[in-house]
Amino acid sequence: MKRAAIYARFSTDLQDERSIEDQASLCRKYAERESLDVVAVFDDRARSGGSILGRDGLLALMDKARERSFDVIVVEALDRLSRDMEDLAGIHKRLSFLGIEIRAVHEGVVNTVLVGLRGLVGQLYREDNAHKVRRGQAGRVGKGLNAGGLTYGYEPVAGDPGKRSIVEAEAEIVRRIFREYVDGRTPRDIAHDLNAERITPPRGRAWNASTINGNMLRGNGILNNELYAGRLVWNKVRMVKDPDTGKRISRPNAESDWQATDVPDQAIVSRELFDAAQKRKKARSITNPNQQRRPRHILSGLLKCAACGAGMASNGKDPSGRIRIRCSAATESGICPDPKTFYLDTVEAAVLNGLTAELRHPEVIAEYVRTYHAERKRLTAEADRKRLRLERRLGELNREIDRLVDAIAKGQGDPAVLGPKSTLLDGERKKITAELAETAPTTEAVALHPAMLARYEEQLTRLQAALADGIRNGDTECSEAIRDLIETVTVFRDSTRAGGVQVEISGRLTALLGEQAYPNRVRGVWGKMVAEEGLEPPTQGL
Template sequence: MKAVIYARYSCDHQREESIEGQLRECKEYAEKNNLTVIGSYIDRAMSAKTDNRPQFQQMIKDSGKQMFDAVIVWKLDRFARNRYDSAHYKAQLRKNGVKVVSATEVISEGAEGIILESVLEGFAEYYSAELSEKVIRGLKENALKCQYNGSPIPIGYVIDEDKHYQLNPLTAPFVKDAFEMYASGRTIKEIVEFLNSKGVKSSYKKDVTKTTVAAMLKNTKYRGQYKYRDVVIEDGVPRIVTDELFQKVQERLAKNKQSRSRFKAKVEYFLSTKMICGDCGVLMVGECGTSKNGVVYNYYKCSNVKKRKGCHKSSIKKELAEELVLKKVMNEMFTEDMIEDIADSVMKLQKRDNAAIPLLKEQLAEVEKGIENMLNAMQSGILTKSTKKRLDDLEAQKEKLEIDIMREQLQEEVLTRDKIVFWLRKMKDLDLAQDDNKRILIDTFVNSIQVFDDKLIVSFNNREGASGIALLTDGCSAGRGLGELPTRTLR
């Protein structure tokens, strides 16, 4: 399983673990649990209270490219600024087949917090349109003027004072070279080497990668097209390549994509990051094998068995393990008493979380006062580039704070106790043949599964203790539970 590390260091927390310390513990966790770390995303002197974390945003974007299967964080508070954002970004990662794991927290999050995030995700349609309407309206106005809207600036362009795209005379010629090279049969790897040899950097000031070039070759801005949502304006951006050259590149990209489509569909192991070897305590990972007659088998295997580190734990069939765990969740999490208890706990946590609203309103009042002062100065004849820029910055802060307040208020209004109960009862009737439903149930309620030769021990997020499932010696379920078991230390 491939993983990346996300680390963040806040300048206002001098005593917290350093970036180096966070990386070290995350790498130790990965090594212990047979996760292959392929890279790190690091935001220095950044706060989780803002979305302006360039490496975090790049990680979210890269998750859609099937580059990795898990994100390792030192602690889960490194991940997001509030409960809503945590739910929002985890949902994005989950849709891309990526899980978030903590290197230092055995029980990944407070039980009610996990369930609240799932409820937030489940009710997203109630408030996502309202939250985004104001932002989209402003960005659409920019788009109609072909103005920059905040996404990474493509290689070959710069943004002028009026927020319009202009050609970068230093890098635009190399972009044209890249298109011509690919159209003439050169590989993306060769183009990467060429651009790096010329000192071309990505929008994040890093060396160009295959991902950078692949995105470049598909970007319609290079043929002069400005595009934002449903706004498409031809010749809204200075073009770098002709329509003919762009089309030739698209045809070759499409041909290469078809040749790669023969690969097998990716199998999702829903219990990965939760299933733990009962003998040695490390994660069990998804594996597949093919029998002599060509039948493919999927199963979970102890990482130490895979690495031949002395453990001899038997593997367990994927379908069996997932079926047993899901059945246990359905039987124990959706009694009427449990639904009422969960709803009470989630409402208490939500009330505690909404203490952020007064602080946000206080910050908004300060920003509005700053705007008033700037307007008074301008009316008095003080009008310079710096005062105009300062006013623009304050207006942007005001808009962002208003959205944050709306987000918190909508969360409070939408998530009534009745709606939480409704959502939990709806989960009880989920079709377990659907992969999305399996994922939701396991991620919401299951904290860990310890695997022994004769039983599985399931620990839930929302209650103390654990529950056992008996297994026959051939790895099949005996069809009976073992009752309540004490919680066992997992790491």
Template sequence: MSVPRAAIYTRVSSDLQEDNYSLPTQEAACRQYCDQHGYQVVGVFSDVHTGAQYRERPGLSQLRELMRQRALDVVVCYAVDRLSRNQAHLYILVEELADHGCRLEFVTERFEDTAVGRFILAAKSFAAEIEREKIAERTMRGRLARAEAGKLMSPVPLYGYRWADAEKTRYEPDPETAPIVRRIFALALQGQGVTAIANMLTAEGIPTPYGRAQWSLTTVWRILTNRTYTGQARAFTWRRGNSGKRSYRRDWDAGIALPPDVVPALVDPETFAAVQERLRLNRLRSARRNRSPELWLLRGGYARCGVCGATMTACHIHGAPGYRCANRTRHPDSIARPGITADELDAIAWRAVHAAMERDDVLQHGMELVLSQQPSEHELAGIERVVSQLKRQQANLAKAIALASDDTALGTLMAELERVAQRLRELEAERDTLVKQARAWERKRSQLQELTRWRRQVAAYLDQMGYRERRWLLDLLGLVAHVYPAGDAEHDRVEISMALPLAGDFDLQTS
């Protein structure tokens, strides 16, 4: 009889998590469990990630791929909440393991793959999910109480300040960094650009707020646009963006105002307002505000600096349209920043497009890669099965509620119906996400099929294409032109790379 093959999975929410939930402690306990049960450990997979997500965890993704190859007989975790704190995700993972002939076992809890076992597992996951929500609620309540009491929220003082008391409730100007903040505002008011200020501070060897030697444009920009330096302290000014992604925007007026003595002003409101107007004018007058975009085929990200990777901006070089690296802080010497005329670079890029469109092997390889990366239909089918089960359970509970005559039983049934409805909503949301991913893949596959089908006709029509058509083709091919300084002995002047939709990169040596 063969020895069961086991994979160990461990997870913590942060690098600082300790005690019985640390990664080494979990792994040691799981290994001991495997030794006691005669399992052969074939892999250990770990994540430092929240338990409220599962597709975003690289360690869990590797384990699931190994499971799909039927290279595992059992997955061992320390506890239920180490695998997931979300009931819907836990149901998906359990169903996926079972479909590939793999058992799920926990060191601290016993789990049997039966209806009762799955119910117990769901109940424990539900308890873990509630505890996670309680922790988040307590944390937010504490932060709100601190802000409403007029105390600062940041664990470290804002650049230019230091703590004025041991309780860290208010700031006072830092003798070393406050003069630097005032100087940054004074330079901006005199007309110095953000790039010039960053270069000046870097050249003088002044450490950044993060202790680094090189000042970035973003760091200077954030100082110049932070209204806190006027003495107007507010908490909870960041709001989640409208895109649904993990993006945030500052909404100053929606924040909680703190008392005026919490943060002393380093600049007066008039100076701050004048600097904002200066920044606005700088943006309007920058090279990006050109009125003839069609003079630069590769504007907007197609042309990149081969030295630092920054996007090259559309500008004029000796009176002619051209591209130049915009990242001055990484190129203190202006000669080291690559620059090239638009005529030269656009011609090189378009020759590379010709070469790609004339190569059957590139498009064929791209299509093979696209087809090999089709989203999993099995995962979607598993979710659909669980959704059907929950809907049947929901219908049965509704019938039981209609027949119930006892108030206690009725309350219990209503609570169970709400719990099932919540799980159903979560699973349907997961299903919708997978459906969107599958549709996006299908659109990209159709694009590549269309390009493959009409490649010869398009290749014959390349030089007759207009500006928008050429940009569409650049997008489809994923073209990027890396430009190096003239005279670079290690690189060609221009190196072109392309990446077909959902496919790997390939290079075309065109210079």
């Protein structure tokens, strides 16, 4: 008797939990009829069939399949396994390789043809449902109803889908934000006060400047939300699923795709106040282009707070003119658990001393070479696969064109049909030939790029030369050299010494090797190091 595993799934938490038990019961009856011994049941509850990612039941089933724990998988229908053509085909391919059958109660033993048909039908069904949902949402917005999601200051009306009412306590906070912003206060200052007063934020653990200011392109944030002025705007963003992670990602839509409806009964602030806020936002967004392109300091945008992981930014100067830096979370919203203030020049010195010493450490060079070699092998393998695919297609085109030419020469077939087809294929052949000419020839991956160590020493020499003059004179060469090597710098307080600073540096391998080493411009983090201020050498190794 063959051993069987049952798999069941339902899509959303709006569906009946009994669906899993019903599917399993149906599969058990099928197993009895087919004389199968059910040895395991796997399920995924409230999980979309659009991706295999995040489906623990299916992943556990595939793990057990590799252990040959069963011989057959029974499902109610193939769309329970997946509604994505690529995923369903991949599951079938891997199970077939393991010698495990897939049987569907309503379709019987699954073969390649059935996988192709059901995969196509399942994906079309899923995509069609998405279009219908958006069409329904557009209709609701046209009637002034909520198309989904919660907005701070409002709550849904029970028993009346799509309707929402104003929550007066939250609405007063919205009015306060608009008034204070128009009166000249910054979003950061407003967020500070709201956190200090322990006012519950729309989401997350604290108010911050981005909650209030938002993103103009995406149309989010309290100051950008026209609903507060009595105008409902929908379709500012669309959600797409990353095929590699299964996560849904928002993408901004063009303003021409937005749909707007006037809802004066939903207004919390006056149109005049809303427009005044937009006018001030526009005025504040105008920045000198030179300031937009160039970092003000060597480590601008690279510093991180060790206590909370947030970025660090300048925070004024002391009486002697030394620049202080402080955790942005502490400055923006006051929520850093251990906010510390450091001197920027102290941190820069720790980073620069640590960087020059640690980059010459043998373990760093060894890791650097290992990562380089792994990436070179990957790029070489990708180039080989691409060239092989192009050469195979070129051979097919040559044979097909030869057959068409022979047929025309022998008077077989209509030249008016065969001629244009031959011309079309020849165009594709020329395109592939040109692409092959641009593709680097297949070569063995070398263990060490000839210029690698020379490039390494050159970069370090450039760094040291830049430090000698650049730090004192504010030369941009110094900043470029440092930023070329560093990914992030995490700043710690050294509790063993008064005023002591520790930094953890994460660097970029690609910058050390140069663009020619990695034609795809892969930016890999090659390792971490710790540098302490005031020690010679700055620290021990990795």
